[in-house]
Amino acid sequence: MQNLTREDPLNEVQQKWVNGEIPVVATIAFGMGIDKANAKKGLSDDAKDIQIKALQTGHKLMASFFNESDLKKCLKNCDFCRIPEQVSQQANALKTQRQESLQKKEEEEYSGFENGLERTEKEEVSRLKLLFR
Numbered sequence: 006m007q008n009l010t011r012e013d014p015l016n017e018v019q020q021k022w023v024n025g026e027i028p029v030v031a032t033i034a035f036g037m038g039i040d041k042a043n044a045k046k047g048l049s050d051d052a053k054d055i056q057i058k059a060l061q062t063g064h065k066l067m068a069s070f071f072n073e074s075d076l077k078k079c080l081k082n083c084d085f086c087r088i089p090e091q092v093s094q095q096a097n098a099l100k101t102q103r104q105e106s107l108q109k110k111e112e113e114e115y116s117g118f119e120n121g122l123e124r125t126e127k128e129e130v131s132r133l134k135l136l137f138r
Contacts, residue, residue, distance in 0.1 A: 021027045114127070 018027070
């Protein structure tokens with residue numbers, strides 16, 4: 006593990022966080038004995054702003070801050086790295102699959118109704134079941 010000196014920029018960032026001058030979006034240090042009263046799960050408004058900026062600037066800037074800008078090197082060194090394009094493709098596939106499943110379920114649920122009144126009654130029964138769970 007790297008020893009942090011007073012001149013080290015990471016030490017400076019850590020001291021600013023400890024003093025409450027800057028928020029931290031995430032850290033792997035949680036669970037290792039953080040002794041700071043306001044360290045908690047969840048995002049403050051400041052952290053949400055930082056998260057939005059991180060999303061706007063892209064993962065590459067965040068990765069380069071942590072010296073992980075080389076994706077090929079990163080993929081060789083860990084088992085859980087994800088390629089952003091693959092994650093996006095998987096998310097889109099899951100979304101499409103979910104939409105198709107819901108559409109199929111709806112078609113099966115409402116098939117065979119002779120008139121709109123039966124469908125309305127069925128919808129009302131479903132709504133009431135959800136209300137009284």
